[in-house]
Amino acid sequence: MSVVLEDIVKRFGNTVAVDHISLAVEPGEFVVLLGPSGCGKSTLLRIVAGLEAPESGAVRVDGRDVTALEPRDRDLAMVFQNYALYPHMSVAGNIGYPLRVRKRPQAEIDAEVLKVAAKLGLAELLNRRPKELSGGQRQRVALARAIIRRPKAFLMDEPLSNLDARLRVETRFELKHLQHELGAATLYVTHDQAEAMTLAHRIAVMRDGRVLQFDTPFNIYNRPANLFVAGFLGSPSMNFIGLPGNGTTLGVRPEDVEISPVPFEKGQPATVYAAEEMGNETFIRISLPAGERLTARVAADVRPDFDAPVWYRFRAGRTHLFDTKTTEAIQ
Numbered sequence: 001m002s003v004v005l006e007d008i009v010k011r012f013g014n015t016v017a018v019d020h021i022s023l024a025v026e027p028g029e030f031v032v033l034l035g036p037s038g039c040g041k042s043t044l045l046r047i048v049a050g051l052e053a054p055e056s057g058a059v060r061v062d063g064r065d066v067t068a069l070e071p072r073d074r075d076l077a078m079v080f081q082n083y084a085l086y087p088h089m090s091v092a093g094n095i096g097y098p099l100r101v102r103k104r105p106q107a108e109i110d111a112e113v114l115k116v117a118a119k120l121g122l123a124e125l126l127n128r129r130p131k132e133l134s135g136g137q138r139q140r141v142a143l144a145r146a147i148i149r150r151p152k153a154f155l156m157d158e159p160l161s162n163l164d165a166r167l168r169v170e171t172r173f174e175l176k177h178l179q180h181e182l183g184a185a186t187l188y189v190t191h192d193q194a195e196a197m198t199l200a201h202r203i204a205v206m207r208d209g210r211v212l213q214f215d216t217p218f219n220i221y222n223r224p225a226n227l228f229v230a231g232f233l234g235s236p237s238m239n240f241i242g243l244p245g246n247g248t249t250l251g252v253r254p255e256d257v258e259i260s261p262v263p264f265e266k267g268q269p270a271t272v273y274a275a276e277e278m279g280n281e282t283f284i285r286i287s288l289p290a291g292e293r294l295t296a297r298v299a300a301d302v303r304p305d306f307d308a309p310v311w312y313r314f315r316a317g318r319t320h321l322f323d324t325k326t327t328e329a330i331q
């Protein structure tokens with residue numbers, strides 16, 4: 001099942017929340033909307049869900065124009081950040097709810113609940129109430145409730161944001177496997193780049209209501225289309241060096257800056273400004289003679305002193321060039 005957005009526009013007063021966005025989620029594809037706060041991710045998702053009407057443009061599910069349909073008639077399952085479970089119902093009651101609403105026979109509901117609960121590691125928890133669950137367990141109940149309907153597609157808005165770092169990574173793996181197993185088209189909103197990189201088949205990087213690049217995680221990282229995308233993905237961020245002579249900006253990722261305590265071929269001199277030891281690697285901030293600073297990402301056993309002289313060079317073929325004025329990449 002595909003989900004296609006055609007030239008969607010949505011304004012709130014003077015704010016253009018969604019500014020002519022078109023994109024397609026292919027059958028079985030996991031597409032992530034990634035961008036800073038306020039860039040229009042949730043608004044776009046709510047338009048697909050039918051919770052918000054676009055000013056212009058169309059939403060198609062499997063080729064059918066659903067723009068004028070009520071949310072319940074679109075056959076899309078939603079999992080939102082604030083996954084409201086029914087507090088008075090057990091886990092089993094919550095998971096089976098969408099099937100009860102559809103008046104399916106109780107025996108069939110029980111069997112489906114067991115199947116989905118097993119898939120999400122909830123089989124032991126079916127008789128508990130939501131308040132007796134951890135945040136991650138509640139999150140999985142919300143997912144199970146969405147899955148049990150076998151919707152044509154999933155819409156998820158920051159579904160992991162209430163989880164602590166460890167649980168988030170764990171649930172990320174579960175989500176990824178689940179999507180592989182169910183093969184449903186998924187449109188997933190996050191502002192977390194690690195979530196986007198790990199889950200997506202394709203990422204739409206958004207800013208100010210627009211999609212700046214829509215491509216695979218590999219291409220978004222290795223062939224960023226403009227300065228914003230280049231700087232938004234990657235941690236630590238890409239280094240940028242203005243080249244005033246020709247109006248371009250050179251970009252180089254920290255892992256592509258090589259450092260040596262002694263002069264080496266093509267190496268340029270610098271000094272150590274500060275270093276951060278991460279345990280498995282070290283981030284070194286160096287000062288260039290003209291005053292610019294660059295970050296290098298190096299092996300954990302490199303432990304330079306403050307102000308020590310170092311030499312740096314950029315890994316061949318790993319630099320990016322951008323037009324400083326238009327911010328677009330120069331190929």
Ligand SMILES: Nc1ncnc2c1ncn2[C@@H]1O[C@H](COP(=O)(O)OP(=O)(O)OP(=O)(O)O)[C@@H](O)[C@H]1O
Nearest residue numbers: 012015016017036037038039040041042043044191
């Ligand atoms: N109901 C509303 N009324 C007025 N303005 C709104 C409304 N909903 C969203 N906006 C505005 O539209 C823009 C996009 O908001 P949206 O919630 O889609 O952003 P987002 O990308 O989901 O951000 P976040 O990462 O913070 O959730 C923002 O400028 C926001 O203030």
Ligand SMILES: [Mg+2]
Nearest residue numbers: 041042043157
């Ligand atoms: Mg949002």
